[in-house]
Amino acid sequence: MATDLHSPLPKSATDLFGDPIEDTHPLWLNPSKFSDPEFDPESYISDLRTFVPFDTLRSELRSHLGALKHELVELINRDYVDFVSLSTKLVDVDAAVVRMRAPLLEVKEKILAFRGSVEGSLTALQSRLKQRAQANEAREVLELLLDTFHVVSKVEKLIKELPTVPADWSSGTLNSTEKGQLSNGISFQHAENGANLRETQSMLLERIASEMNRLKFYIAQAQNMPFIDNMKKRIQNASLLLDTSLGHCFVDGLENRDANAIYNCLRAYAAIDNTSSAEEIFRSTVVAPFTQKVIPHSSSGVVGGSSGDELEQDYERIKRYIEDDCKFLLEISSTENSGLHVFSFQANSILKEILSAIQKGKPGAFSPGRPTEFLKNYKSSLDFLAYLEGYCPSRSAVAKFRQEAVYIEFMKQWNTGVYFSLRFQEIAGALDSALMTTTLIPSQSSSSDQEHSHTLVLKQSISLMESLRLCWRDDVFIISCSDKFLRLFLQLLSRYSNWLSAGLNARKSGNANANYGSEWAFAATPDDLLYIIHDLKCLVEEVCGSYLGNVLEVLKPCSTEVLDLVKESILQGGNSLKVLQPLVMNSIIENLVEKSVEDLRQMKGITATYRMTNKPLPVRHSPYVSSVLRPLKAFLDGERAATYLTSELRKELVQSAANEITRRYYELAADLVSVARKTESSLQKIRLGAQRRAGATSDVSDQNVSDTDKMCMQLFLDIQEYGRNLASLGVDAADIPAYRSLWQCVAPSDRQNSISF
Structure with a gap:
């Protein structure tokens, strides 16, 4: 392909005498890349300059430019007739342009006019949409204000239907107007038939509470409006009357154990998000009286009648009171799908009152200064908390009970640290x-x-x-x-x-x-x-x-x-x-070894016995040998060793003690033999020198056995007896490396290879 692109230019008609122009480009210059759409001159030149000198590159590019110009001239000369005829066909071009411009300008004017019309319509439409949105917003605000006004009026009207004195309802007597039709649609037909008037009141209160909850929503939506601000006093009065009436009805229901009335009152409290009032009423009305009986107290402190600071019996009495006086309410509040799970009577009513009573009546119950009493009270309190958790209908309720502020405060009283x-x-x-x-x-x-x-x-x-x-x-x-x-x-x-x-x-x-x-x-x-x-x-x-x-x-x-x-x-x-056991064993062994070493030190007497005494070779062991293992044997034969040493420990102790005693035995014996041999060598040199000076002949050869040999024989007899004593303790002397070294040190040459005794 490259050969075709860069073939020699054809010979022109005017080139009569010159040689054909040939493509003499070097291999590193590829002109075909210049026509590539992604060709980048700067990168191309920078790549070539890494191995081509700048002058050479410039020369080649100029040469290629000259070739291109020459080729263009050749093409023009070859197609000269076509170039000339092209200029003759471009006649009256300006007139054609004028003819085409007129309709184009007309179309442009129409488009601009249409565009202005569309923009005007769009502006008008957006303005009307904005007015419509403002109108909708104003209408929504007006509807909200009207709804708020209607709800306030309705709440006030319903509250007026309520009797001002709770006894009016509990007495069962109603005036003629009240026996008529209430504005809320509730008929007294049931009351005339003997229905529970307390339940009717609680149902009415529940409805009022629902309306009050709706009213709170409206007020939240219409904040900072003058109309709402003007109605705040009416709303507050209505809320206060509702709270008062609801409190009277709830207390009346608690006193008469009216489950339906209590249920409706609790739903009313939940609707207005005022659970704390219900919990406080239950605490003061039901829990406080029996707590005062169990733990007498006052705001100033302990009241006479409390027995010590123990809480176990008090908790038992409180549990009985809870069974009798509180269980019915706790069961009502735990009714499934009732929406009453928001109440926490166990914590905010029962536990709160009991904590206050203990703090005022028995403050010493929380004191860790008497650990035994503190622990009893603490465990009793944990049992009581577990008892209260038994009234929780689910695990989530138990978790909620444990997260209550009163529960946390109660647990903080017990300083377990x-x-x-x-x-x-x-x-x-x-x-x-x-x-x-x-x-x-x-x-x-x-x-x-x-x-x-x-x-x-x-x-x-x-x-x-x-x-x-x-x-x-x-x-x-x-x-x-x-x-x-x-x-x-x-x-x-x-x-x-x-x-x-x-x-x-x-x-x-x-x-x-x-x-x-x-x-x-x-x-x-x-x-x-x-x-x-x-x-x-x-x-x-x-x-x-x-x-x-x-x-x-x-x-x-x-x-x-x-x-x-x-x-x-x-x-x-x-x-x-x-x-620690090996440390104690080592201490015992060290003590026994030291006692044995005291007897081993008698070995030094062998030197005095045979040095320069001309005594014959020994035939029996030294007396000290029998005493070497006596401390160990006496220890093992003792009553305590028989009682407290197991067979494994006994074997370990004997073996370790025997190894250590034998090692010390070897050290003393080897030292004694080494000193004896050095002394004998020195004496013999002195004797030979004296004989030479006197001109006498040596009679060393006449001495059959030296003092050192006698000492070694004595030690050899001793270690044989020592080996027999070890065998009596169940230890094979030949298995002890130190004993084998001792044997090699003192045994005669003919007994070196076999250990026997």
Whole structure:
């Protein structure tokens, strides 16, 4: 394609002697791109300049321009006749333009005239539409004002139909006019037939309330209008009369237990959105009298007759009064699809009055300073709240009851944070006092160890267990503080663990003043430490067993996720005690090893026995060997070890103690042999030097056995006896690396490879 576009120009007629013009464009210049509709000269040149010098590019473009001009000239020369004939055909063009302009101007004038007419009509139409909208708006306002006036007049007329004194209705006597036809269409035919006049009044009040609700809507729509402002006094008077009449009718219905009248009055209160008045009337008329009987009080404070600050019996009496005097109203207000769910008599009538009575008559009931009484009152109050929630017809009603301001205020009276602080001091203080003793104190039952092998022995451990149980006991625990009691549980375990580990660390370091409260560790014998091992085992089993089950039962109302977290925390706390057992075991082992090492130090007497004494080779072990394992054996044969050491712990203790004693045995023996050999080598060098100076021959070869060999033989006999003593404790000496090293150190050359005794 490119070859066709850039083929050499045809040879012109005038080019008689020149060579044909050939396309000599380089490969990087493609003229076909110039005719592309999306061709961009600047980007094209910038792309080429990256690898083509500017002068070369300019030269090639000029060359291409010259070729294009030459081609244009060739085309004109080739079609010259057509160019000339075109100019001859363009004759009288101006006259043709004038002829076409006249009709176009005429059409333009007609269009402009029509456009002006349309714009005028549109303006007139928009003006009339605006006037119509204003008229509609004015009519709506007028209709609203007329409706408002009619409703006000209707309400006033209906209120006038009501008797001014409630007794007029309850007496059953009506004048002749009232026995006629009321303006609201309600006939007294039913009254003449013995119908309930109170119910008729309540129905009329309900209708008036409905009209008042409608009136409130109209007033809200026509705010800030002079007409409405002028009617405000009439509206307020009507509203006041309605509230007064409705209150009288509601009180009358409550006194006579008239369910229909009460129902209609409640609907009237709901219609005018004045539920608080109904709740207050019920509180003062029904709830306050029996509350005053149960908890006598006055505005100034306590009135004589109250017995202490306990609330449990008071709540029981109040419940009976609620059953007798309040249940009928609560059932009416919870009628399904009645629209009476807006009332909250449980909170704003009953609970409000009871809270006020307790605050005035028994203010000490809320005081956490006496934790036991506080907890009883708190739990009784929670039970009473649950009793009131039983009158709620649905879960949403229960949620609404708990969100009431009175409910929240009632719960704020119970300062559970201060209560927990007092319990914390009581529980943690008891354990802290028990751990401040300078000795381990066995309980009285420890005298019969065998009978109590599955119970705690030390008073410190018993105090810990009692404190842990107190955290979840019914007369201490509060479900709302469950997280705090769980933290207290973990803190008690941590306090006990720190007490043990601090004492054992101080015992190991030998610094009695290192930690205050660690004095017990220095006074404790290995037999005393057995009590700790036993108690740790019992504590772990108790905490991870029945104690955990009891806690999960107490927290049963909580969710599964919460119970899982509590279970994990308690198990971790119990296992934190288990890691203390190796520390106690190590302390026992260290004590027994030190006692054994005291006897091992008698080994130094072997040097004095055989150095420069010419004694024969020994044939029996040294006396100290029998005493090396005596402390360990005496400990294992003791009554406490038999009672409190399990077979697994016993085996672990024997093996660990044997390994450590043997290691110390090896260190002392190896040191003794090393010193002996160095001493013998030095003496022999001195003896050889003396003999050389005297010119005498050496008689070293005549000495059959050296002092060092005698010492090694004595040690060899000792470790054989020591191995037999280990075997009597159930320990194979050959399995102890330190014993094998000891054997290699002192055994004769012919006994090096086999350990036997």
